[in-house]
Amino acid sequence: MRKSISTRSFFITTVFVILFIYACTKGGGGNNPPPNPCSGVTVSVSGTTTNPSAPGAANGSISVTASGGSGFTFSINGGAFQASGNFPNLGAGSYTITAKNGNGCTGSGSFTLTDPNPCAGVTITVTGTTVNPTMGSSNGSITASASGGAGGFTFSLNGGTFQASGAFNNLAAGSYTVTAKDANGCIGSNTFNLVAINPCAGVTITVTGTTVNPTAPGATNGSITASASGGAGGFTFNLNGGTFQASGTFSNLGAGNYTVTARDANGCTGTNSFTLTAPNPCAGITITVSNAVTNNTPCQAANGIITVTPGGGTGPYTFSLNGGGFQVSNTFSNLAPSTYSVAAKDANGCTGTNNATINNLPEGPLFAAVRTVLQNNCVSCHNNTISEGGMNWTVDCNIVQFKDRIKARAVDGNPSPMPPSGLMPASERQKITDWINAGGRFTD
Ligand code: HEC
Known part of the structure; x- marks a missing residue:
């Protein structure tokens, strides 16, 4: 176990010695690393730009200089380094220019080239003519044209799709905006108002006609034959607001008041009233009224009586006293002394009247x-x-x-x-x- 520890210590010591030797060799034998030549050095790029002279043109340029060292070379957008700081033939866009000095220290700057606005100072003028629609129809139109700008106009109605033609048809009354766009995309617009034309303004349709009265009371064999003038012609006719028909003749009419309306091709109308009169069933008829009277007895409830006998008309008759309602009975009872107006009306409505006087009976x-x-x-x-x-x-x-x-x-x-x-x-x-x-x- 002791031997094992000793062996590992030896190995670790050996590794440190090797690392030390390597470090001394790499550092040139000294104890400090060599100085970084870019430490404390700031390379700055400044320059001027020239924008392209026209949209899409590649004749813009960037010209830069650099500071922070010497012996600069320049690269645009990571390209190859070149001695000149001038970069010509550039289109619109963003560019990064990097400068590198003789020590390889770099710095960069950003530059933007912009196309000129093709519409600056450009005024597109839209003019046009309009045709107003007739009332209720979409037959109006706008014919627009444009001037100014680069030409090559297209046109849009109310923000719709641009089209080559400035003519817009099938328009109803309303306000419309026509936008014109030239070849450079420059736009101008104008507003056109289409006003519905009332085709009947100032138009008078005159309806005239002849009538044939019914031949008998209650008969429906009368007729009206109407014609019209004024307006656009092409008249149709209706009776009392009914369906329009080509003919101005209306038949099978009874007595009454009728309104005939004529309508011309533009929908303009005129009316007239016609009255059909049935023959008077009472013409030449005299309704006679003869009254038989029973006089009143005084000093008790009124008990005068009038009994009417009509004549001269067509039965059945009805009877009225002093303008009251007509009744079937020809007898009026319980009458006090007075003079009464008695009317009789026959089946045709013909009437006659006669007075009847009820007196008091004399004393007994x-x-x-x-x-x-x-x-x-x-x-x-x-x-x-x-x-x-x-x-x-x-x-x-x-x-x-x-x-x-x-x-x-x-x-x-x-x-x-x-x-x-x-x-x-x-x-x-x-x-x-x-x-x-x-x-x-x-x-x-
Ligand atoms: C002098 C006066 C006098 C004379 C005349 C006289 N009356 Fe009368 N009458 C009276 C007086 C008073 C009364 C009320 C007292 C009574 O009813 O008895 C009366 C009441 C009546 C009444 C109402 C009472 C009831 O019973 O209904 C009648 C009816 C009446 N008299 C009828 C007559 C008649 C009819 C005559 C003639 C034939 C007549 N009188 C003459 C004095 C008179």
């Missing part, structure tokens, strides 16, 4: 006799001023209304006689009895 003789009895025996205590027991016998209808009380008091003496001084003679009382037995009405 039995009533008149009773009134005389009361005037003579009772009114002194039963009048407008004194109305004993609430009774006023100067009003005829009071006599009728309270006849039962009159009989009770003045005929029967029940509960006590009237007049209070004693019952009237039997002949007077009999007049009351006779009237009541006859019905006790004003007319009895």
Whole structure:
């Protein structure tokens, strides 16, 4: 085990000795390495550039000088080193120029050559003519041309694809931007507004026509024959907003108001109204109204009656009183005294009127006799001023209304006689009895 350790120590020692000898030989026998000639040396490259004179031209150049040493050579973009710092025949681009001095120390600089802007100072002018579309159509167009720049123009509409022609067709109303591009890519643009043309502005379509009225009330054999003028011609016609047709004749029409519209080839329209009138079914017809009247009985609910007998027209008739609704019955009942306007209307709507007067029936003789009895025996205590027991016998209808009380008091003496001084003679009382037995009405 001891022997093993000793052997390894020997080996390590030998390796160090060999390394030491090698180091002394390589360093030229000294203890320090030789100085780096570029240490502390900065090689700088500066220069001027000349840009290419035209886009794509390779006549630009870079001319450089270097500092930080002497005996420089120069390389562009890692190429071969050359003595001159001038690099001609260059196109636009970025270049790295490296300078190397006599000691091999290097430095570099970056240079950029740019093409001139072909559009600087260039103005492309776009002009053009427009054709406006007709309203609702896409038949407008723009024909554009361009000037300025290098020529060789192409054109684009609203940022679309460039095309050789400056003509753009099938355009609807609207605002359009036409861009022109010359051979150098320089652009100019202009805006064109297309306005829809109303073909009917200032156009008047006049519709005239003749009518044939229906031959009978309710018949639909009338017609309208319309024609139109003005506008572009090529008219079509419709009736009351219906479908347009080539003919201006509309048949099978009944009485009424009709509107005929004519439309020309441009869609411009004009209208006219026509009235078809059926013959008057009442022409020459006189509806007669004769009224039979039953007069009213006073002092009770109105009971006048008018019974109408029409004539002169076509039945069935209906009847109206004082402008009220027409009714089927020819009798009007429960009428108070008055003068009434009675109308009769026949099946064709023909009417006639006549007045009917309902009067009150006259008083009857039995009533008149009773009134005389009361005037003579009772009114002194039963009048407008004194109305004993609430009774006023100067009003005829009071006599009728309270006849039962009159009989009770003045005929029967029940509960006590009237007049209070004693019952009237039997002949007077009999007049009351006779009237009541006859019905006790004003007319009895
Ligand atoms: C002198 C006055 C006087 C005379 C005349 C007279 N009355 Fe009267 N009458 C009265 C007085 C008072 C009353 C109320 C007291 C009563 O009902 O008895 C009355 C009440 C009545 C009443 C209402 C009471 C009921 O029973 O309905 C009737 C009806 C009436 N008299 C009928 C007659 C008649 C009919 C005559 C004539 C034939 C008549 N009177 C004459 C004084 C009079």
